[in-house]
Amino acid sequence: MHLGNRHRPPLSPQEAWLSDGRQVLHFRPTRWDRWCQQLEVTVGELLPDQPVPLLKRRLELSREEALKLWSERRKEGWQPTKAQWRPPQAPAKE
Structure with a gap:
């Protein structure tokens, strides 16, 4: 059974984390439909005396831009890592 290319990015959206040990x-x-696929990329700085990274900035990127950024960072030696903070929760509906 052929499972396809395991190095191909997923077609459905997934949350993911990368770190170089400092960032x-x-x-x-954030938006995933047939015509528009966008991701929010949050940049944080790891501080030795803090339990979670200091959030520096947020970017809204197209799927293509996010894949390019991911690929560039992986080539620079960044590694996938576990979640470093919890994403904001949607308000409860009444």
Whole structure:
């Protein structure tokens, strides 16, 4: 049974994290439909005396831009990592 190319990015949105030991990138799908696929990328800085990274900035990128950023960072030696902070929760509906 052929499972396809395991190095191909997923077709459905997934949350993911990368780190180089000093910084963290959090990729999170924000809009995902047939015509528009965007991800929010949050950049954080790891501080030795803090339990979670200091959030520096947020970017809204197309799927293509996010894949390019992911690929560039992986080539630079960044490694996938576990979640570094919890994403904001949607308000409860009444």
